[in-house]
Amino acid sequence: MSGKLFIVATPIGNLKDITLRALEILETVDWIACEDTRHSRRLLQHFGINKPLVSLHDHNEQHKKLELIAKLQAGEKGALISDAGTPLISDPGYHLVSYLRENDVAVEPVPGPSALVTALSAAGMPTDRFTFEGFLPAKEQKRLNALQILQNETRTMIFYESPHRLMDSLSSMASIFGVERKVTVAKELTKQFERFVSGNFEEVVEQFEMNSDWVRGEFVVIVSGDSGVVSEQEDYDGLVKILLSQNLPVKQISEIVGEFYSVPKKAVYQRVLSLK
Numbered sequence: 001m002s003g004k005l006f007i008v009a010t011p012i013g014n015l016k017d018i019t020l021r022a023l024e025i026l027e028t029v030d031w032i033a034c035e036d037t038r039h040s041r042r043l044l045q046h047f048g049i050n051k052p053l054v055s056l057h058d059h060n061e062q063h064k065k066l067e068l069i070a071k072l073q074a075g076e077k078g079a080l081i082s083d084a085g086t087p088l089i090s091d092p093g094y095h096l097v098s099y100l101r102e103n104d105v106a107v108e109p110v111p112g113p114s115a116l117v118t119a120l121s122a123a124g125m126p127t128d129r130f131t132f133e134g135f136l137p138a139k140e141q142k143r144l145n146a147l148q149i150l151q152n153e154t155r156t157m158i159f160y161e162s163p164h165r166l167m168d169s170l171s172s173m174a175s176i177f178g179v180e181r182k183v184t185v186a187k188e189l190t191k192q193f194e195r196f197v198s199g200n201f202e203e204v205v206e207q208f209e210m211n212s213d214w215v216r217g218e219f220v221v222i223v224s225g226d227s228g229v230v231s232e233q234e235d236y237d238g239l240v241k242i243l244l245s246q247n248l249p250v251k252q253i254s255e256i257v258g259e260f261y262s263v264p265k266k267a268v269y270q271r272v273l274s275l276k
């Protein structure tokens with residue numbers, strides 16, 4: 001008799017968002033695999049659940065999957081949870097689940113909250129077609145390269161972001177998508193300081209600059225897709241390319257183009273870097 005692994009979503013902030021089914025499954029399994037055992041122990045204690053915890057994170061998943069499949073093949077039932085939201089969504093578990101599927105071990109999802117769908121459902125951005133991009137690279141040039149690939153994406157784009165990278169990412173996005181592109185930043189979803197900040201990139205960045213205490217917590221960034229309308233930025237790309245071909249320094253190009261088109265030099269600077 002083979003066991004089963006349940007993939008159980010947990011709250012992204014508000015503990016009342018746990019589902020009845022999640023509680024039922026977590027109470028009946030033999031063990032629970034989680035990222036951070038101390039963090040998950042507190043969550044489970046809140047619901048009066050006391051089960052053996054197995055730590056499964058990015059660094060031990062390859063080796064732990066062998067141990068877990070052996071338990072499941074012996075008929076045990078287990079659950080996988082992450083620190084918050086739906087496991088495998090920018091969280092560990094992919095290697096384990098694909099390995100279990102390849103080896104015909106049952107895997108059953110127990111759906112619940114995920115920050116990307118929670119943000120999208122209330123952002124007022126087009127929801128008919130969207131793409132989830134997870135976290136952007138931390139290094140500026142890599143981030144710009146990743147965004148460059150999305151420059152003409154017509155679907156709504158969803159990103160995860162941490163507080164210490166939010167402003168840099170918004171600035172890189174503005175340089176690639178243009179300052180007029182619409183964006184919504186959803187902050188601290190389901191928590192006390194939940195907030196949606198919407199507008200074009202220039203307006204949203206300005207609001208965060210004026211309220212520096214907003215740059216705390218967890219964020220989902222939702223960017224509208226390319227509408228096909230030529231932006232001011234695409235207008236100045238031509239001049240940037242000519243000046244780059246003359247081997248002028250990035251700073252000087254940003255100053256010339258910023259002055260000529262009356263656009264913020266910082267936004268042009270990022271754009272020049274991405275076109276370089």
Ligand code: SAM
Nearest residue numbers: 012085086089090114115160161188189218219
């Ligand atoms: N598995 C989770 C899910 O289903 O959403 C995502 C885990 S990922 C490691 C953590 C990121 O999700 C955060 O950096 C943030 O971008 C986003 N996130 C998670 N909880 C959030 C919340 N309450 N408000 C806004 N963003 C959140």
